[in-house]
Amino acid sequence: MVASSVLLVIPDDVVRRRLVSAVERAGYECLGVPTGEAAIDAFVEQPMDIVCVALRLPGRDGSATVESLRWAPSGERTHMVLLGDPEDALVLQRETARLGAVTCLVGDVSDAGVLRVVENVVRQELRPDSLPPPSPEVGEQEVTRRYTLWDSTEGDFVERYLGNLPSHPGALHGDLANVPFVAVLAKLFEARATGALALHATKDKRSTTAGDSPKKVVFFQRGVPLSVRSNLVDECLGQLLYRRGVIDANVLEESLRRVRAGDGQQGAVLLSMDALTPHELRAALGEQIDTKLLDIFGWTAGTFEFTEMRPPQETVTLDTPLLELVMRGVRERIPPAVVSEVITRTLDHYAEPVAYRVAPFRRLPLPPECQALLERLDGQCTVRALLHGSAIAGSTLTAFVYVLLCGGAIKLADAPMPQVDTGALLPKDRPTMPPPALAGSTDGAGPEALQAFREGEAALASGDFEAAFSAFARARTLAADEGIYWVYLGYCRYAVHREDPLEADRALAETIVGCRLAPSAPDAHLLRARLLRSRSQWTAARNAYERVLHLDPDHREALAGLQAISSVCDA
Numbered sequence: 001m002v003a004s005s006v007l008l009v010i011p012d013d014v015v016r017r018r019l020v021s022a023v024e025r026a027g028y029e030c031l032g033v034p035t036g037e038a039a040i041d042a043f044v045e046q047p048m049d050i051v052c053v054a055l056r057l058p059g060r061d062g063s064a065t066v067e068s069l070r071w072a073p074s075g076e077r078t079h080m081v082l083l084g085d086p087e088d089a090l091v092l093q094r095e096t097a098r099l100g101a102v103t104c105l106v107g108d109v110s111d112a113g114v115l116r117v118v119e120n121v122v123r124q125e126l127r128p129d130s131l132p133p134p135s136p137e138v139g140e141q142e143v144t145r146r147y148t149l150w151d152s153t154e155g156d157f158v159e160r161y162l163g164n165l166p167s168h169p170g171a172l173h174g175d176l177a178n179v180p181f182v183a184v185l186a187k188l189f190e191a192r193a194t195g196a197l198a199l200h201a202t203k204d205k206r207s208t209t210a211g212d213s214p215k216k217v218v219f220f221q222r223g224v225p226l227s228v229r230s231n232l233v234d235e236c237l238g239q240l241l242y243r244r245g246v247i248d249a250n251v252l253e254e255s256l257r258r259v260r261a262g263d264g265q266q267g268a269v270l271l272s273m274d275a276l277t278p279h280e281l282r283a284a285l286g287e288q289i290d291t292k293l294l295d296i297f298g299w300t301a302g303t304f305e306f307t308e309m310r311p312p313q314e315t316v317t318l319d320t321p322l323l324e325l326v327m328r329g330v331r332e333r334i335p336p337a338v339v340s341e342v343i344t345r346t347l348d349h350y351a352e353p354v355a356y357r358v359a360p361f362r363r364l365p366l367p368p369e370c371q372a373l374l375e376r377l378d379g380q381c382t383v384r385a386l387l388h389g390s391a392i393a394g395s396t397l398t399a400f401v402y403v404l405l406c407g408g409a410i411k412l413a414d415a416p417m418p419q420v421d422t423g424a425l426l427p428k429d430r431p432t433m434p435p436p437a438l439a440g441s442t443d444g445a446g447p448e449a450l451q452a453f454r455e456g457e458a459a460l461a462s463g464d465f466e467a468a469f470s471a472f473a474r475a476r477t478l479a480a481d482e483g484i485y486w487v488y489l490g491y492c493r494y495a496v497h498r499e500d501p502l503e504a505d506r507a508l509a510e511t512i513v514g515c516r517l518a519p520s521a522p523d524a525h526l527l528r529a530r531l532l533r534s535r536s537q538w539t540a541a542r543n544a545y546e547r548v549l550h551l552d553p554d555h556r557e558a559l560a561g562l563q564a565i566s567s568v569c570d571a
Helices: 013-025 036-045 062-071 086-099 111-122 154-164 181-190 237-244 249-260 266-272 278-297 322-332 336-344 355-362 368-376 396-406 445-461 465-478 483-497 501-517 522-534 538-551 556-570
Strands: 005-009 029-033 050-054 079-084 103-106 144-146 173-175 195-200 215-221 224-230 303-308 350-353 410-413
Touching (some): 005 013, 005 036, 013 029, 013 111, 036 050, 050 111, 062 079, 079 086, 103 111, 181 322, 181 396, 215 278, 224 322, 237 266, 249 266, 336 396, 355 368, 368 396, 483 501, 483 522, 538 556
Parallel strands (some): 005 029
Antiparallel strands (some): 195 215, 215 224
């Protein structure tokens, strides 16, 4: 392809106008735009042969812009060039290789530098197979660097990504033979992690685009899977559509021939062949993401490692709710005998709920039998009782208990947590404040503490702060390492004694201790935020609300609290 048109995506108006003028004087058609959004609109209206994109752009950045342009008609064949400052040199190198750009310019963008790139592309001297692999070092004095390109198929993308992801000693990593994928998802969700989970099934013999073992990269945003890249042949879009009967073998083969010829990605090629409508393509891409993620639930072995990073911007992202996908993955992809075997080993243990991990499940729309199980999850029933006798392979309840176990939402105990008889306890006998130190504990401290906490919750729900304070004080006395008990105690202490400055300070201190003991419990940070907001400590309250949103991005009260604080601070 002889290139003759150039699109410059540069935010600086002066630099952009100067470069457009220089390229036009050299005899090429040239258009300049300031943002990624404007670049996409312009490219869709008129595809260009060369696109030079600044890495730093307002709104959609340069990397995301290139990824979006690749999906546009003719975008796969366009020569992409990245531009960036010297301090971005290492990032520029990595993104150039990852995105399949022909080169990048580091430093001040000169007329001569841009024209040199354009002319090299026109003479076909700068193309994917013309350059050696990049050096890991980029010196600031070296203005222009060029990089090897790989085929931009999804399988090759996975190979590139796995090769470029940095490894950190403290990163979440392991083997799926020891840590089920459900447990990995639970850890990332609890941490509200954003980044990439790389997986490699070395013993899996299924066919891949590169001829080696299966590899996948799952991108996460705030703990929720966003998109998946895979090198499995069966998970390629065309294969999926062929198996569903949407396209026939001839269409599949012709689309692959055009992809190899450089006509674009398979989805765009199928659209150009009128084999799919845009609506059908989007639905197929959504199903493809589900398929690629669900497959991992069936991996009984394989390494995994998580790296914090910003996920790439995708045209289609995962729409299915996470819990629904997890339940489907357990029921459809993990052999029922495996799930049943795991649960059978736990049948005669008592299921003790982990309050802050069970709480998110209580807020979700669950099947009636799962809702009923949560209602009975009080530490006084064995797993066998919760399952009404046995672990039935393939049943919804068995899958749900498996999810709760792997997610750490229930702990197994050898003894029940019996109800505490509180009938003999008069209000005057209940402690009104916790002792300065825990004098000791008894064998029954665990169940008694949980029972006291439940009494406090009931009193709080009815608006009886004094009774709630008394119950939470007893719970905290019996289980001083349970952060949520500290937080509720401090919250109720403040409600009862807010006019006493010393007691109010003590209440705040108790909520802080509780949040440190239970850093992953959204309710702990929410109660601390309420207390701080009541004391007009706006900055600290904002931080507490933001912590809630880090743990639960859709928390309505936290969102409303932040808006209210912003209104007060802006007034």
